[in-house]
């Protein structure tokens with residue numbers, strides 16, 4: 001079940017919705033469109049290449065959760081209905097220890113450099129900490145808490161690398 005929180009991200013009215021699985025269409029298509037717009041060239045120029053099918057399969061991986069930031073002001077109606085940014089993440093076990101994997105963080109070009117990416121990362125960390133706690137309780141490893149969020153970034157993606165380095 002999804003949950004929506006108003007964020008009041010100045011100067012716009014933004015809401016953040018948590019989806020415990022890939023959201024339904026038309027939102028799913030908007031997320032894919034933003035991701036492709038942001039990442040297509042980087043994938044295309046990498047050894048991996050771009051595959052629509054592979055990316056959609058990955059976006060629908062069981063266990064993948066989404067945080068979606070929507071902007072209700074009228075001046076940013078791009079990438080589908082008011083989509084400003086989204087992040088997708090999963091809590092998984094690695095050697096029996098719960099770890100958070102960040103799959104995507106995508107901010108619409110019109111919404112960048114306003115602290116939205118940082119805010120979204122903090123929200124992922126906060127929600128992942130709750131999930132991790134639950135997973136740890138389930139596997140009885142409460143004392144082996146791992147505070148790390150794992151992610152991969154194209155070495156050519158200089159802006160994203162700087163962003164992650166700044167966030168530590």
Ligand SMILES: CC(C)(COP(=O)(O)OP(=O)(O)OC[C@H]1O[C@@H](n2cnc3c(N)ncnc32)[C@H](O)[C@@H]1OP(=O)(O)O)[C@@H](O)C(=O)NCCC(=O)NCCS
Pocket residue numbers: 038039104105106107108111112113114115116117118119152153154157159160162163166
């Ligand atoms: C990387 C990405 C997620 C960052 O999102 P963002 O919302 O622009 O991030 P922030 O606004 O928090 O930080 C970006 C910069 O804006 C600056 N900034 C933050 N708040 C600001 C504000 N209110 N006013 C002006 N600048 C601000 C930050 O200092 C930061 O500077 P840096 O470029 O030196 O890191 C975004 O650029 C993006 O979606 N890129 C394309 C997709 C991508 O590469 N994703 C990562 C895949 S691994």
